[in-house]
Amino acid sequence: MTHDLTPFSNRLQKNLKHWGKWARRRGITCYRLYDRDIPEFPFAIDRYENHLHVQEFLPQQHSAEELSWQPMVTPLLTELCAIPAQQIHCKTRQRQRGSQQYQRQSENENENESNHELIVEEGGLRFLINLHSYLDSGLFLDHRTTRQMVRQRASGKRFLNLFAYTGSFTVYAAAGGAKSSVTVDLSNTYQQWSRRNLELNGLASDRHQRQRADVFRYLSDARQAGERFDLIVIDPPSFSNSKKMTQILDIQRDHRRLLEAALQLLTPGGEIFFSTNRKGFRLDPELVAEHPSHEITHQTVPEDFQRHRPHRCWKIER
Numbered sequence: 001m002t003h004d005l006t007p008f009s010n011r012l013q014k015n016l017k018h019w020g021k022w023a024r025r026r027g028i029t030c031y032r033l034y035d036r037d038i039p040e041f042p043f044a045i046d047r048y049e050n051h052l053h054v055q056e057f058l059p060q061q062h063s064a065e066e067l068s069w070q071p072m073v074t075p076l077l078t079e080l081c082a083i084p085a086q087q088i089h090c091k092t093r094q095r096q097r098g099s100q101q102y103q104r105q106s107e108n109e110n111e112n113e114s115n116h117e118l119i120v121e122e123g124g125l126r127f128l129i130n131l132h133s134y135l136d137s138g139l140f141l142d143h144r145t146t147r148q149m150v151r152q153r154a155s156g157k158r159f160l161n162l163f164a165y166t167g168s169f170t171v172y173a174a175a176g177g178a179k180s181s182v183t184v185d186l187s188n189t190y191q192q193w194s195r196r197n198l199e200l201n202g203l204a205s206d207r208h209q210r211q212r213a214d215v216f217r218y219l220s221d222a223r224q225a226g227e228r229f230d231l232i233v234i235d236p237p238s239f240s241n242s243k244k245m246t247q248i249l250d251i252q253r254d255h256r257r258l259l260e261a262a263l264q265l266l267t268p269g270g271e272i273f274f275s276t277n278r279k280g281f282r283l284d285p286e287l288v289a290e291h292p293s294h295e296i297t298h299q300t301v302p303e304d305f306q307r308h309r310p311h312r313c314w315k316i317e318r
Contacts, residue, residue: 003069005076008041012080019304023047030120030141032304043073044093044308046141048120052083053131055093089131119200123148125171126200128193138166138193142310143235146273146300150233151176153271157230160184160265162215167194169233174203178231181208184218216247219261230270232262238278251276256284263291263318272316275300281312292317 015034023031034045036057046053054077056069070090078085116132122144129138150159150169154176161170164185173181183194191210198204211218215236236258240249251258255276262272283293293316300313 003072005072007038008073009076009080011037011041012045012076016080022303028122028144030122030139030144031302032141035305035307037307041069045077046137047081048118048129048131048137048139050083050087051118051131052077052081052088053137054088054090055135056091057093091135093135123151123172123175125175126197127168127171128166128196128200139168140165142301142305143168143275145302146275146313147172149300150231150273153231154178158228158267160229160232160262162218162232162234162262163236164190164194165235166190167197167210169235170194170208171197171201171203173231173233174198174208175201179207182227182229183208183210184213184215185210186212186214188212216258216261219258219265223261223264227265228267229265230267232266232270232272233275234258234262234272235275238276238281251278252281255281256287259287259316263316266318268318270318273313274316275311275313277311283314287316 012034015037019031019033023029029047029049031047032044033047033052034043036042036044042057044055044057054073074085074088074090077083077088116130118129118131119126120129120139121127122139127139131137147169151172154173156177156179157173159170159173159178159181161167161173161181161183164170164183167183167185167190170181170183183191185191185194191212194210195204198208213221236249236251236255238251255274259272259274266272283295287293293314295312295314297309297312301309301311
């Protein structure tokens with residue numbers, strides 16, 4: 001099969017000029033360059049400084065053997081972006097369930113992941129990413145603005161980060177002067193990643209604790225222990241059936257129970273930032289009636305992600 005890449009090439013050149021200028025004005029080095037602008041070329045291309053992370057979105061039943069775009073697209077990206085082919089990381093993406101997006105993509109389980117680790121900068125902070133071994137990079141660029149909002153609110157606060165992944169929200173909170181923090185995630189791999197991100201910024205200390213735990217179990221134990229927090233971030237997967245969890249998570253079904261448990265740990269006047277990428281998600285109306293809740297998606301989705309809104313976000317108060 002052959003493809004005429006001219007429309008894609010023209011759009012990419014236009015985007016390189018527009019988003020490159022936009023990013024330079026703002027001091028941003030990691031951003032979305034192309035986001036399925038042309039339906040025939042369903043790629044999401046993110047620039048992580050001098051590397052490209054290229055994902056093709058496939059229909060559920062699409063066979064990998066049918067793919068023929070990579071051999072053609074990679075040379076085009078190399079030419080137009082002036083980035084060597086070995087720094088262009090191509091992946092295919094299909095509808096994911098639960099923790100699949102975080103799982104290893106490399107077939108070699110014994111390979112040294114440090115060979116594929118990179119350090120990038122965002123907001124004057126440094127983050128460890130891996131564009132090779134996992135479907136996602138370790139730093140969700142669509143939450144760039146949300147992280148900055150957390151940083152601006154964190155001074156003197158006790159901060160809780162649930163479903164923390166690699167701890168980028170914790171790094172921002174710590175950089176913003178958080179009095180203390182607890183970072184909760186069930187994965188040992190990502191807890192270690194969070195630790196390294198804090199260390200990378202000179203922010204690791206006893207004030208910033210990590211808890212490897214099921215979030216619902218942690219919330220129950222923390223309530224019984226009398227823990228309280230002033231600022232909480234909750235960015236869960238849409239669905240998870242991880243064997244490590246005590247129960248299957250469906251965020252549409254379970255979000256009210258999750259948020260009510262978190263609200264029990266929130267100090268009066270405190271704030272929860274709750275985000276989800278679940279398609280068609282609806283916040284429980286009874287929860288909205290009981291607690292001041294404001295959708296702030298229009299504030300949290302950055303300009304470079306406006307074409308395909310990647311998440312929705314609410315600020316919930318007590």
